[in-house]
């Protein structure tokens with residue numbers, strides 16, 4: 376039986392919610408996670424790449440499936456550029472389930488198949504629904520980790536986050552491949568296309584501004600060209616997709632007794648679509664902030680907001696600006712795409728200055 380009153384109610388059990396719950400529960404708080412899905416992490420809506428800083432955590436979850444050496448980017452002219460951007464391909468379902476198990480081991484309760492349906496922010500009550508009907512959970516603090524279409528935000532009357540739509544096929548890979556591949560061109564307005572290898576399979580996907588029907592056509596064309604090139608088979612093993620927030624951070628990350636984390640906070644990188652690492656980090660901060668605030672540190676929620684803006688604000692703001700400049704330009708050559716894509720040194724240069732590539736990243740051109 377789930378409790379009717381908790382210190383912290385976490386909505387959503389993706390990487391942000393599970394990390395928040397683990398951090399709060401390990402500090403002695405009573406924590407309930409409500410997750411809409413019947414099984415955490417399923418179905419996977421992800422290309423499953425994590426950068427090296429997340430390697431330790433990924434390895435501890437037994438989710439690692441393949442190392443990645445770097446990224447190949449195909450520019451509109453057809454030229455390919457390699458950049459050392461190492462990381463790991465993971466099994467996202469295994470990863471998310473391991474993070475959820477870690478939260479439960481720390482003392483959190485997890486209620487799957489349970490949807491947040493309504494909020495009474497004034498009396499700190501959340502109405503959740505599962506197979507057995509609706510019930511009210513009274514919380515002292517709520518952590519909104521419910522993804523890009525955050526129900527918490529909607530129920531608080533906050534505007535939705537602008538996002539890019541994606542569509543992805545998982546297909547058999549003809550030969551193992553060490554890198555992630557990305558295509559940039561006007562064929563993918565507002566976004567890009569990708570092939571991310573995972574052992575004997577690859578995720579082939581597109582993210583763009585357009586209708587679902589247009590997206591299917593664009594993805595089918597990419598898939599066909601890869602089949603013709605002999606890189607992948609024509610069989611589609613799995614289809615998925617989802618939204619990627621592209622507007623940067625929400626105007627407010629702490630609203631009354633609610634903290635936003637992960638995609639619900641707008642933390643996914645608007646240019647690359649990467650959001651797992653930021654979801655884990657923001658979830659941990661949110662759990663720590665909850666514990667500090669409930670222990671009497673009255674400014675802990677403002678400190679959470681300040682910390683997230685400090686850590687992520689500048690890079691997200693740059694990404695939003697670069698993306699907007701690219702797609703508002705009347706003409707897009709290789710040079711424009713290089714300025715707007717995070718695997719090129721131009722991306723890190725201020726438009727008015729010339730800087731070297733960030734330390735530790737070697738670029739070839």
Ligand SMILES: Cc1cc2nc3c(=O)[nH]c(=O)nc-3n(C[C@H](O)[C@H](O)[C@H](O)COP(=O)(O)OP(=O)(O)OC[C@H]3O[C@@H](n4cnc5c(N)ncnc54)[C@H](O)[C@@H]3O)c2cc1C
Pocket residue numbers: 386387388389390391392409410411412416420421422423424425489490491492520521522523525526527541542543580615616617618619636637638639643648649650651652654
């Ligand atoms: C196609 C695609 C490919 C991607 N590829 C990558 C990649 O390769 N690398 C990377 O770093 N990032 C990638 N991302 C982004 C990444 O998946 C997200 O940034 C990450 O999942 C964010 O984690 P989160 O915990 O904030 O949200 P989510 O993982 O979305 O978790 C939110 C959870 O909340 C639950 N929920 C929602 N509403 C409710 C409700 N009302 N009540 C209860 N539960 C609710 C959902 O079921 C879900 O489990 C990709 C995204 C997409 C769409």
